Amino acid sequence: MTIKEIITVPNEMLKKVSEPIEKFGINEKKLITDLFETMYHFNGIGLAAIQVGIPKRVLVVDVSNKDEKKKPMALINPVIKKLSNDTSVYEEGCLSIPETFIEIERPKICEVEYIDEKGLKKNLKCDGLLSTCVQHEINHLDGRLIIDHLSKLKKDFIIKKISKIKKNPDRIVV
Numbered sequence: 583m584t585i586k587e588i589i590t591v592p593n594e595m596l597k598k599v600s601e602p603i604e605k606f607g608i609n610e611k612k613l614i615t616d617l618f619e620t621m622y623h624f625n626g627i628g629l630a631a632i633q634v635g636i637p638k639r640v641l642v643v644d645v646s647n648k649d650e651k652k653k654p655m656a657l658i659n660p661v662i663k664k665l666s667n668d669t670s671v672y673e674e675g676c677l678s679i680p681e682t683f684i685e686i687e688r689p690k691i692c693e694v695e696y697i698d699e700k701g702l703k704k705n706l707k708c709d710g711l712l713s714t715c716v717q718h719e720i721n722h723l724d725g726r727l728i729i730d731h732l733s734k735l736k737k738d739f740i741i742k743k744i745s746k747i748k749k750n751p752d753r754i755v756v
């Protein structure tokens with residue numbers, strides 16, 4: 583198991599459309615294990631493979647509360663089959679866009695078809711936080727980020743701000 587480095591904007595890789603997984607083998611199994619470990623390490627509730635630089639259509643989610651039993655779920659080649667007209671709004675953050683939260687309105691319910699870790703085809707109806715999280719992660723597989731919901735001006739401003747954070751050297755006191 584390995585905690586992977588998460589790539590952040592403006593890395594061009596994040597705009598890439600990920601490729602479907604054709605064969606699920608030992609490498610893909612390891613990738614999922616690493617994604618879970620990385621997601622939990624950085625306190626995320628979802629992570630797509632592209633965020634660790636691997637352009638494959640696989641993502642992990644766990645929207646359980648801290649004091650609840652963990653509910654890890656890996657979705658391979660997920661496809662959204664249905665979206666509700668009802669919407670919900672969450673303030674969303676993204677491990678690939680540090681220190682940025684954006685209110686985003688999305689369909690409240692989504693139905694998604696995917697392959698699970700055992701290779702079985704599954705159908706999942708997601709509501710509330712899980713629905714938002716799954717849509718956010720599937721957006722990653724299509725190279726779409728939460729800042730793409732904003733105007734170009736606001737988006738450029740955020741990217742500039744983040745690039746600046748990264749350029750500042752680590753501060754130390756000795």
Ligand code: ZN
Pocket residue numbers: 675676677678718722
């Ligand atoms: Zn994200």
